[in-house]
Amino acid sequence: MSTPKTLYDKIWNDHLVSENEDGTSIIYIDRHLVHEVTSPQAFEGLKIANRSVRKPNFTLATADHNIPTTNRDEGISDPESKLQVDTLEENCKEHGITFLSMSDKRQGIVHIIGPEQGFTQPGMTIVCGDSHTSTHGAFGALAWGIGTSEVEHVLATQTLVQTKAKNMQINIQGELPLGVTAKDIVLKIIQTIGTAGGTGYVIEYTGDAIKSLTMEGRMTVCNMSIEAGARAGLISPDEKTIEYLKGRPFSPAENEYQSASDYWLSLASDDGAAYDKTVNIDASDIIPQVTWGTSPEDVVSIDGLVPNPEDESDETKKKSMIRALEYMGLVPNTPLKEVKVDKVFIGSCTNGRIEDLRAASKIAKDRKVADHVNAIIVPGSGLVKQQAEEEGLDKIFIESGFEWREPGCSMCLAMNADKLKPQERCASTSNRNFEGRQGRGGRTHLMSPAMAAAAAINGKLSDSREI
Amino acid sequence: MEKFKKIESNAIPLPMVNVDTDMIIPKQFLKTIKRTGLGKNLFYELRYDEKDAPIDSFVLNQDKYKDSQILITGKNFGCGSSREHAPWSILDYGIKCIIASSFADIFYNNCFKNGILPIKLDESEVTKLQKAAENSLSFTIDLENQMISYFDKNINHEVSFELDKAKKTSLLEGLDDIGLTLAKDNHISDFENKQKSRTPWLYSQQIK
Numbered sequence A: 001m002s003t004p005k006t007l008y009d010k011i012w013n014d015h016l017v018s019e020n021e022d023g024t025s026i027i028y029i030d031r032h033l034v035h036e037v038t039s040p041q042a043f044e045g046l047k048i049a050n051r052s053v054r055k056p057n058f059t060l061a062t063a064d065h066n067i068p069t070t071n072r073d074e075g076i077s078d079p080e081s082k083l084q085v086d087t088l089e090e091n092c093k094e095h096g097i098t099f100l101s102m103s104d105k106r107q108g109i110v111h112i113i114g115p116e117q118g119f120t121q122p123g124m125t126i127v128c129g130d131s132h133t134s135t136h137g138a139f140g141a142l143a144w145g146i147g148t149s150e151v152e153h154v155l156a157t158q159t160l161v162q163t164k165a166k167n168m169q170i171n172i173q174g175e176l177p178l179g180v181t182a183k184d185i186v187l188k189i190i191q192t193i194g195t196a197g198g199t200g201y202v203i204e205y206t207g208d209a210i211k212s213l214t215m216e217g218r219m220t221v222c223n224m225s226i227e228a229g230a231r232a233g234l235i236s237p238d239e240k241t242i243e244y245l246k247g248r249p250f251s252p253a254e255n256e257y258q259s260a261s262d263y264w265l266s267l268a269s270d271d272g273a274a275y276d277k278t279v280n281i282d283a284s285d286i287i288p289q290v291t292w293g294t295s296p297e298d299v300v301s302i303d304g305l306v307p308n309p310e311d312e313s314d315e316t317k318k319k320s321m322i323r324a325l326e327y328m329g330l331v332p333n334t335p336l337k338e339v340k341v342d343k344v345f346i347g348s349c350t351n352g353r354i355e356d357l358r359a360a361s362k363i364a365k366d367r368k369v370a371d372h373v374n375a376i377i378v379p380g381s382g383l384v385k386q387q388a389e390e391e392g393l394d395k396i397f398i399e400s401g402f403e404w405r406e407p408g409c410s411m412c413l414a415m416n417a418d419k420l421k422p423q424e425r426c427a428s429t430s431n432r433n434f435e436g437r438q439g440r441g442g443r444t445h446l447m448s449p450a451m452a453a454a455a456a457i458n459g460k461l462s463d464s465r466e467i
Numbered sequence B: 001m002e003k004f005k006k007i008e009s010n011a012i013p014l015p016m017v018n019v020d021t022d023m024i025i026p027k028q029f030l031k032t033i034k035r036t037g038l039g040k041n042l043f044y045e046l047r048y049d050e051k052d053a054p055i056d057s058f059v060l061n062q063d064k065y066k067d068s069q070i071l072i073t074g075k076n077f078g079c080g081s082s083r084e085h086a087p088w089s090i091l092d093y094g095i096k097c098i099i100a101s102s103f104a105d106i107f108y109n110n111c112f113k114n115g116i117l118p119i120k121l122d123e124s125e126v127t128k129l130q131k132a133a134e135n136s137l138s139f140t141i142d143l144e145n146q147m148i149s150y151f152d153k154n155i156n157h158e159v160s161f162e163l164d165k166a167k168k169t170s171l172l173e174g175l176d177d178i179g180l181t182l183a184k185d186n187h188i189s190d191f192e193n194k195q196k197s198r199t200p201w202l203y204s205q206q207i208k
Helices: A007-014 A040-048 A079-095 A110-116 A131-139 A148-157 A182-193 A215-223 A239-245 A254-266 A315-328 A354-364 A382-390 A393-400 A449-458 B085-093 B105-112 B123-134 B165-173 B177-182 B185-198
Strands: A016-019 A025-028 A031-034 A059-062 A098-100 A125-128 A142-145 A159-162 A166-173 A201-206 A232-234 A277-282 A289-291 A299-301 A343-346 A374-377 A425-428 A443-446 B007-014 B070-073 B097-100 B117-120 B138-142 B147-152 B155-160
Touching: A007 A016, A007 A142, A007 A201, A007 A232, A016 B185, A025 B185, A031 A110, A031 A148, A040 A079, A040 A148, A059 A110, A079 A098, A110 A125, A110 A131, A110 A215, A110 A382, A125 A131, A125 A148, A131 A142, A131 A215, A131 A232, A131 A239, A142 A232, A148 A159, A148 B177, A159 B177, A166 A182, A182 A215, A182 A277, A182 A289, A182 A299, A201 A215, A215 A232, A215 A239, A215 A354, A239 A254, A343 A354, A343 A449, A354 A382, A354 A393, A354 A449, A382 A393, A425 A449, B007 B123, B070 B123, B085 B105, B097 B123, B105 B117, B105 B165, B123 B138, B123 B147, B123 B155
Parallel strands: A031 A059, A031 A125, A059 A098, A125 A142, A166 A201, A166 A277, A201 A232, A343 A374, A343 A425, A425 A443, B007 B070, B070 B097, B097 B117
Antiparallel strands: A016 A025, A025 A159, A289 A299, A289 A443, B007 B138, B138 B147, B147 B155
16 A cells, blocks of 8 residues: 555645756646736736746636725726736736636635636645635645746746645644634634744644534635745545535536546545644634734734733743734733724635625624724625625625625735725734734734624624624 | 845844735835836835835934845744735845745745845844844855855854755856746646546636
8 A cells, every 4th residue: 555645745746747856846737816916027027038828728817906895887096006907907818818807797806716616626736926825725726825936937837846845734623612713713723833833834724623614614724824834725625625616617517527526535635644743723722813913823812811021931022022012002911802993894815705794794783883983894706795695695784884895805905995094903804914914004903704793893802702 | 037146245134023025015016017116115114104204213224234235134034925026125125135044935935036045044143143234244145155254353254054956056047947947848748648638627627
């Protein structure tokens, strides 16, 4: 019998084009997602070198980072943003790449539409000029974010030159308590291993609590692998994966579906496969999590207190805690539940899927957003928006006082008009609480959709289970 | 890509940990369709106040570091977004070498695509170099011999560093990665043929 292999080992081996003398490998890339912000310089590079796109039909493009979430009929008013989106459209036309424009109902955040369209499939290698490409790992696809030079490399060659990463297993054992979500799991993981904990690794998430998650929940976990330092996160494909992909526009045709499914299931990590590192976390210990600082590892449970730098023995850490607390305008030892918020953002590639909107709507139903709070809901794609409207979620949100927006990245990175003002505090379902991330001087607390909705209703950080 | 040769310069001390790419180049500067011209906005929110006036206390605004080609900083440098605008802005400013105890993966990789040398050293070594940088001493970075050297009170200090062979060659020779891969086009075509027979559905996908 051959040596037991991990899912990562198997996908790597199945995509090895050749091994170079210097220890690097050429890895074939099955699918490439392209958006407006990280691609113009790559297309420009192709043009200068007189190169073409090797596999236009393995490439899918959309505009998401830099587009408005209101008044779409009026187009894009910011001339720079408009030029960037127009440039992508022209580049796609020139190279024969499918482009889902702002007026296409399938448009949305790249990491939402890939799975939604069945463009994402188990066993694939998938890249995109965006660090949250790790999201697609939920399907057992090896997916990672790349820079623009590598975008150009993939466009021209459909390959990347890579060095193999190490295998890390994060095992979430046991059953998740009621009202605790995928977001809470991943925040707990980042708190446990730190933002550099996964550097140099591909993380595979295993255990009963992971298996019990829906595909949407698995995407939330894999999405934030990069916040734990890992370029890619993976979950072994199972029956849920196969069921999710059935009948989607890019999914294998009916006559090929069985053989594709058999191959997908064969990719799951073998019993006894060796990992370079294993981390165990007990699911039953997790309660809803929120961040207090300016790094995604600055995580506390909602029933906790703002931490005190005086309790930290490491001088460097203490210094960065003091800086973070000052930036966040927080006083040590304040109960989290007493922290008032000004804005609420529900959306992003982390939590902009239908399940996330359903969770938020359950909290919002028959309640009102606090008077001092401005709360926006930004669906992850046009199809998520449509589905939510069919289920009447938009009405629930609007009646509660939330704004119902058009799909895009929006306030997750605040490249468009959706941003925080200095010192504004936001309960956000996005993935980064860096200084200035949601707008200069803006203060971000990361949490799940249910928790963000609860914060909107109560006007302060709250435990969604108590609503 | 420009070849990386020996560089000699003083170094900018930035003793912060987890510096993310949003901090290196904020989102409002990502709307460009060019690679150039980003240097003036490097570390924008640390460097300028809300009225765009330079913040005197920030290290990049100090005259003595105006022409520095080296940045010495804290662990996990370049974490967060994959934006290559981060190394572009660093290079456009004139920095060609970054020294830290660790780097985030994507940023680290992006540096080599732009002729920037990121050097990983033990934290204690980085701390010593930070001190030397604060005193504005001049450093020599010799990539060929993988050596950092500087004179402090007439004593020559030498610190060697590790680097992956492929990455070193790529910097020294300023190689065109895409050209090198395209030279192996027959391997890629062979792979595609093999993959097409093994997993044919990957090749029959059509947008509906």
